[in-house]
Amino acid sequence: MSDLILNFNSKFSKKIKNPKNFLGGKGANLSQMGRMGLPVPPGFTISTKVCDIFYKNKKQLNKQLTKEINKQLSQIERETKKKFGDLKNPLLVSVRSGARVSMPGMMDTILNLGLNDKTVMALADKTSNKRFAKDSYRRFIQMYSSVVLGIDSFNFEELIENYKLTKGVLLDTELDEKDWDALISDFKNVVKEKTKKEFPQDVYKQLEGAISAVFLSWQSHRAKVYRKLNHIPDDWGTAVNVQSMVFGNMGDDCATGVVFTRDPSSGKNEIYGEYLINAQGEDVVAGTRTPQHITKKARINSGGKELSMEETMPKVFKQLKKILSTLEKHYKDMQDVEFTVENKKLWMLQTRSGKRTAKSSVKIAVDMVKEKLISRKEAILRIDPNSLDTLLHPTLDEKSEIKVIAKGLPASPGAVSGKVVFSSEEAERLNGMMQNTILVRVETSPEDIHGMHAAKGILTSRGGMTSHAAVVARGMGRPCVSGSSEISIDYENKLFKTDQIQVKEGEIITIDGSTGRIILGEVQTVKPEISGDFSKLMSWADSFRKLKVRTNSETPVDTKAARDFGAEGIGLCRTEHMFFDEDRILSVREMILSKNKNDRNKALAKLLPHQKKDFIEIFKIMNGLPVTVRLLDPPLHEFLPKNEKEVKDVSNSLGLTVTEIESRIGELHEHNPMLGHRGCRLAISFPEIYEMQCRAIFEALIECKNKKIKSIIPEIMIPLVSTEAEIEIMKKLVDRVANQVKAENKTKIDYLVGTMIELPRAAIKAKDIAKHADFFSFGTNDLTQTTFGISRDDSGKFLNDYIENKIFDIDPFISIDEGVGDLIEIATLKGRKQNKKIKLGICGEHGGDPKSINFCSRTGLNYVSCSPYRVPIARLAAAQAQLKK
Ligand code: ADP
Numbered sequence: 001m002s003d004l005i006l007n008f009n010s011k012f013s014k015k016i017k018n019p020k021n022f023l024g025g026k027g028a029n030l031s032q033m034g035r036m037g038l039p040v041p042p043g044f045t046i047s048t049k050v051c052d053i054f055y056k057n058k059k060q061l062n063k064q065l066t067k068e069i070n071k072q073l074s075q076i077e078r079e080t081k082k083k084f085g086d087l088k089n090p091l092l093v094s095v096r097s098g099a100r101v102s103m104p105g106m107m108d109t110i111l112n113l114g115l116n117d118k119t120v121m122a123l124a125d126k127t128s129n130k131r132f133a134k135d136s137y138r139r140f141i142q143m144y145s146s147v148v149l150g151i152d153s154f155n156f157e158e159l160i161e162n163y164k165l166t167k168g169v170l171l172d173t174e175l176d177e178k179d180w181d182a183l184i185s186d187f188k189n190v191v192k193e194k195t196k197k198e199f200p201q202d203v204y205k206q207l208e209g210a211i212s213a214v215f216l217s218w219q220s221h222r223a224k225v226y227r228k229l230n231h232i233p234d235d236w237g238t239a240v241n242v243q244s245m246v247f248g249n250m251g252d253d254c255a256t257g258v259v260f261t262r263d264p265s266s267g268k269n270e271i272y273g274e275y276l277i278n279a280q281g282e283d284v285v286a287g288t289r290t291p292q293h294i295t296k297k298a299r300i301n302s303g304g305k306e307l308s309m310e311e312t313m314p315k316v317f318k319q320l321k322k323i324l325s326t327l328e329k330h331y332k333d334m335q336d337v338e339f340t341v342e343n344k345k346l347w348m349l350q351t352r353s354g355k356r357t358a359k360s361s362v363k364i365a366v367d368m369v370k371e372k373l374i375s376r377k378e379a380i381l382r383i384d385p386n387s388l389d390t391l392l393h394p395t396l397d398e399k400s401e402i403k404v405i406a407k408g409l410p411a412s413p414g415a416v417s418g419k420v421v422f423s424s425e426e427a428e429r430l431n432g433m434m435q436n437t438i439l440v441r442v443e444t445s446p447e448d449i450h451g452m453h454a455a456k457g458i459l460t461s462r463g464g465m466t467s468h469a470a471v472v473a474r475g476m477g478r479p480c481v482s483g484s485s486e487i488s489i490d491y492e493n494k495l496f497k498t499d500q501i502q503v504k505e506g507e508i509i510t511i512d513g514s515t516g517r518i519i520l521g522e523v524q525t526v527k528p529e530i531s532g533d534f535s536k537l538m539s540w541a542d543s544f545r546k547l548k549v550r551t552n553s554e555t556p557v558d559t560k561a562a563r564d565f566g567a568e569g570i571g572l573c574r575t576e577h578m579f580f581d582e583d584r585i586l587s588v589r590e591m592i593l594s595k596n597k598n599d600r601n602k603a604l605a606k607l608l609p610h611q612k613k614d615f616i617e618i619f620k621i622m623n624g625l626p627v628t629v630r631l632l633d634p635p636l637h638e639f640l641p642k643n644e645k646e647v648k649d650v651s652n653s654l655g656l657t658v659t660e661i662e663s664r665i666g667e668l669h670e671h672n673p674m675l676g677h678r679g680c681r682l683a684i685s686f687p688e689i690y691e692m693q694c695r696a697i698f699e700a701l702i703e704c705k706n707k708k709i710k711s712i713i714p715e716i717m718i719p720l721v722s723t724e725a726e727i728e729i730m731k732k733l734v735d736r737v738a739n740q741v742k743a744e745n746k747t748k749i750d751y752l753v754g755t756m757i758e759l760p761r762a763a764i765k766a767k768d769i770a771k772h773a774d775f776f777s778f779g780t781n782d783l784t785q786t787t788f789g790i791s792r793d794d795s796g797k798f799l800n801d802y803i804e805n806k807i808f809d810i811d812p813f814i815s816i817d818e819g820v821g822d823l824i825e826i827a828t829l830k831g832r833k834q835n836k837k838i839k840l841g842i843c844g845e846h847g848g849d850p851k852s853i854n855f856c857s858r859t860g861l862n863y864v865s866c867s868p869y870r871v872p873i874a875r876l877a878a879a880q881a882q883l884k885k
């Protein structure tokens, strides 16, 4: 048992392989700081192993553990020269949770444990500060009751608010010792009424209760939801830290604060933080009092009058700054630090790698390479590719007219518009109806996590840059404006007000999390571009990666965007998307509904020039880069006329009666179109469709050549192949058309022919198929559907149950499943065996998913292809995959 509970100064901790797994993040870092000689209040960590033992022992601490805990407690007593429960010099402790990764606001901390009716008097005498002692006791009763006894803290808050009203004061700091005495007595009555028991006076019972409560909170609803959203395994468990208290609430030479070693929203290399004088614990993040700046510069920039810590406590500030620099050098990463000042003495209470915006994470990584703190490799590996998503999101179009109604703090960047909602439930409800919302709250709490996820943006009227709302929003990549004191929220009437204007629930506003502006109505946004640090990081990524990155795109706008984001070719150009345009759909319908080949050819002839034009445009943009063109794939019914007018239009132009058209539509009806007459099966029945498309591609090539546009080599892709015969027939078709066009124009044409691998049979028979294919492109959307026999469009209904029952870790349509992966491996091996030079790529949605990209890299594919906005993510993920090999 003795090595399951470790003093912060224990030499043993140094030998532990993965200290965070064993001691939790908080415990590992407290012990690291202790060993570095930084001022950390003495304490010990009860390891995550004990959490497991606790749950196996009917959610109780066994005797041996209790004994060991008491032994460790005596060690703290020796270190602090105080005694737990003593009537002269009582030791007080905090009981703090700490899992492997930080779970903001998920687990609850109890402060001032060890106070009771007697020790509180001792504390008052010892410190000659009765008000402080009483304030600490009431805080303890409040926290202990809410965390351990399950009494909602609003019961206590309400009593304080009423008391202040009666007394006619605004702030807690205006309450004196007698006031707290009265409130303590009221608090204890609440406890008695709710639990039918007195508030526990035995300090050892208090400690046992608190430790158990931390373990129990690992399985709380809030914690479970957070873990699920962040893919944190349930069996990790949490550690518990028991630490002697230091006090930031003992007077005006005391304070508590939170500070980042660099600015978490811009990434600038200057410390950024907030503190409160005469305050304790979570006061800074709770948003009940608005905190002050740490640095003078930040105070001046924000136009604030309340003095910064640099100004009020210059000596402590200097010491803090030095420690921050030491910590950053040790961890080689931006740190998020919690500290307390007790009578001018600085104490470090926590350090961890700081959450930051994507923009700042890129800047910090690039800066740290410049500062020689980390290598380029480390910089690349440090950034979560998915987080780049927020950098690729729009910002407000400054040219459009906007009506700023209020301002707040720029807590998490990005601009979004949505309907105002005042509750998480409403945000979730509207999200279910695909509507964008902005969640507007006085402040947020862990119960709002669902709502913050469902909303597109978050606006709060209270709290600073390190408030719950700000921290969680940055982590989620949701734009957030926090602490806008210019708005006042009226939950009851579902509206918020500024001096000028009232905004009701359901009205649309826009928030700009980069500047803190709140704007009435919807605002145009502009697309982002890659420049500065971002482009530097991308160029480093490119220098490491082997996997090429292409894009799935068929419109000139998307294709241009993808090129700007660094796409090295098109991996999937879906020709049918070109069919939906107004000026073509009628011809498409004629083609589908015509009864004979002659009519069909007429319709196809009308489509040819359109397709040709599209290809020319795309080839031009790609300027020599490879383009994979997929011939017509989807079931024809997708193009059928949907209403009377559309039916009439087709009947007129085809010279058939409405009844004839309707009966033809009936003939085309399929029970399961996804597995029906589609892909190459269409071309087996109607080769003229693919013939037209090939002709369009080849004629476009020739025209490009004539116009001196850099030539490309098209990769003609045949969809939904499952047998060798299919690809063989199709390859002959393509060659035939190529030869015709060559002869007509007396010129040479280069092209490749290949297939999508999207059916299990194709993967298994890859060797035969590869005889006729220059390339394979894994269409993992369909391959996942057909491997599982699960329709992507219907899986939403039961996917959650599958994840809940741990059948799936993650939606297989998001990250490649192992079984589907095996099929890809089989096809890769067999394909290469037949044709050494075969080109292999992936063009499903998975091509933009970092985990799947890692798989593609390991399997040895040549490229991934993804949607334009994911191209930078894929470039980074491909570099990481290579570096992790
Ligand atoms: P969280 O995981 O939510 O950050 P912590 O365990 O860090 O919770 O506790 C929250 C706050 O409580 C800390 O930021 C610190 O201000 C205060 N706190 C915790 N332990 C102590 C202590 N031993 N002395 C003084 N304050 C403490």
Ligand code: MG
Pocket (backbone or CB within 6 Å): 104, 105, 106, 107, 108, 109, 282
């Ligand atoms: Mg907390």
Ligand code: MG
Pocket (backbone or CB within 6 Å): 338, 350
């Ligand atoms: Mg903390």
